[in-house]
Amino acid sequence: MPHETPLISILVAGFGLAFLFGLLAQRLKLPLIAGYLLAGVVIGPFTPGYVADMGLATELAELGVILLMFGVGLHFSPRDLMAVKAIAVPGALGQIAVATIFGTAMGWFLGWGLGAALIFGLALSVASTVVLLRALQDRDLVTTDKGRVAVGWLIVEDLVMVLSLVLIPPLAGLLGGTAMPVAEEAEAVAEVTSTIGMGPIAATVLITLAKAAAFVALMLVVGQRVIPWVLHLVSQTRSRELFRLAVLAIALGVAYGATHFFGVSFALGAFFAGMVMSSSTLSQQAMRETLPLRDAFAVLFFVSVGMLFNPGVILASPLALIGTVVIILFVKSVAAYYIVRAFGRSHDQALTIAASLAQIGEFSFILISMGVTLDIVPTEARDLVVAGAMLSILANPLLFHLLDRREARKAEALRSTSSPHREDGETSDNVIEEQTARPADPSTVSAALPSTPPPVG
Numbered sequence: 001m002p003h004e005t006p007l008i009s010i011l012v013a014g015f016g017l018a019f020l021f022g023l024l025a026q027r028l029k030l031p032l033i034a035g036y037l038l039a040g041v042v043i044g045p046f047t048p049g050y051v052a053d054m055g056l057a058t059e060l061a062e063l064g065v066i067l068l069m070f071g072v073g074l075h076f077s078p079r080d081l082m083a084v085k086a087i088a089v090p091g092a093l094g095q096i097a098v099a100t101i102f103g104t105a106m107g108w109f110l111g112w113g114l115g116a117a118l119i120f121g122l123a124l125s126v127a128s129t130v131v132l133l134r135a136l137q138d139r140d141l142v143t144t145d146k147g148r149v150a151v152g153w154l155i156v157e158d159l160v161m162v163l164s165l166v167l168i169p170p171l172a173g174l175l176g177g178t179a180m181p182v183a184e185e186a187e188a189v190a191e192v193t194s195t196i197g198m199g200p201i202a203a204t205v206l207i208t209l210a211k212a213a214a215f216v217a218l219m220l221v222v223g224q225r226v227i228p229w230v231l232h233l234v235s236q237t238r239s240r241e242l243f244r245l246a247v248l249a250i251a252l253g254v255a256y257g258a259t260h261f262f263g264v265s266f267a268l269g270a271f272f273a274g275m276v277m278s279s280s281t282l283s284q285q286a287m288r289e290t291l292p293l294r295d296a297f298a299v300l301f302f303v304s305v306g307m308l309f310n311p312g313v314i315l316a317s318p319l320a321l322i323g324t325v326v327i328i329l330f331v332k333s334v335a336a337y338y339i340v341r342a343f344g345r346s347h348d349q350a351l352t353i354a355a356s357l358a359q360i361g362e363f364s365f366i367l368i369s370m371g372v373t374l375d376i377v378p379t380e381a382r383d384l385v386v387a388g389a390m391l392s393i394l395a396n397p398l399l400f401h402l403l404d405r406r407e408a409r410k411a412e413a414l415r416s417t418s419s420p421h422r423e424d425g426e427t428s429d430n431v432i433e434e435q436t437a438r439p440a441d442p443s444t445v446s447a448a449l450p451s452t453p454p455p456v457g
Helices: 006-027 032-042 054-074 078-083 085-109 114-125 129-138 145-171 184-192 200-235 240-262 266-277 283-308 312-316 318-342 347-356 362-373 379-418 442-448
Strands: none
Touching: 006 032, 006 054, 006 283, 032 283, 032 379, 054 129, 054 240, 054 266, 054 283, 078 085, 078 145, 085 114, 085 145, 085 318, 114 145, 114 318, 114 362, 114 379, 129 145, 129 283, 129 347, 129 362, 129 379, 145 200, 145 266, 145 347, 145 362, 200 240, 200 266, 240 266, 240 283, 283 362, 283 379, 312 318, 312 379, 318 347, 318 379, 347 379, 362 379
């Protein structure tokens, strides 16, 4: 018999079961995400039967995150990002601080060390890129003021998590785990700056910030000129296949370079690649070419989350799980709501931002897994984070559904108060009824696009 490769098996099992359970979820009027998560539970290591390669599934899911952030970047321009910095930067930092404090307090109450509790709190403070953007795109909110604030908030959270991931290994000994050696470049900087009292930890922070700033400057100064020029050059070949390959090569190449050379996350690198490409007149075609792959690999992200879920944590630590979910769904949301309101934004916008952040995802897994590897946090903390992530991802579409119903009721009330009525109670013929239907799903929109888009160039 031919050898069965892990890649083929994970693709067949992942996509096949995701389709079946997604179809079942739709029949039961549940979010499609619920079906994808259940598919991951079925092929995960904590349930009997076939067990997929978890490492490979995570790597494939990373492609979905990269393509998703790249697509969001195509909707943005540097001006859009700078326009929301006044609320996104302090808002994200404030919400992270509140969630981290509550999570740290809970970990301390459970008897963990201060370092373990701190990392647990940080893991609960950051929202999932995939879940947030999926919710915004399903409602056509990415390019609205609400969407720009949410995405800007997300970028700040990602930067904080990148800094945390860099700092935790050298601080592992102080946090109660296995001490890790400081990077050579940080030691070299510390030696040079020893006269001003800068130690290895401060040098690590300085190097991380300098690398991130260098990457952003490189993309905004050089990338904004080179990437559109490359797209225009490829478009002159009149080859759709070459154009698609060029777009994917740019998205993946910049994401890899951002991580390998500058220590920035894949997702953040892909976002900036899309943002500088948005200045090209070919950005809309680039979006169409990456949409099918983006949707497909985003499904694998949810499958990989389901594979991490250990159902035993529900019976082993029910009260701790309830506390974890409360912090994710309520503490974070309430903090985000009041922060947005404190900046003078509307009630509707505050509710949208609060609902967007009421979940956790990929950075939470990376952070808590690093804590377990360094012997800082117990495995129970990882199980709680994964279970909290799965439950919050399931609940997040329901929160948005409540917002959708609220918007529909508001629109209905507005029509009833503004529409003149005849004596017989019927609405006047010259009144045009507003459309309140939910925006079409991106997959439906992509299916409606012509099979052959306009020629490039």
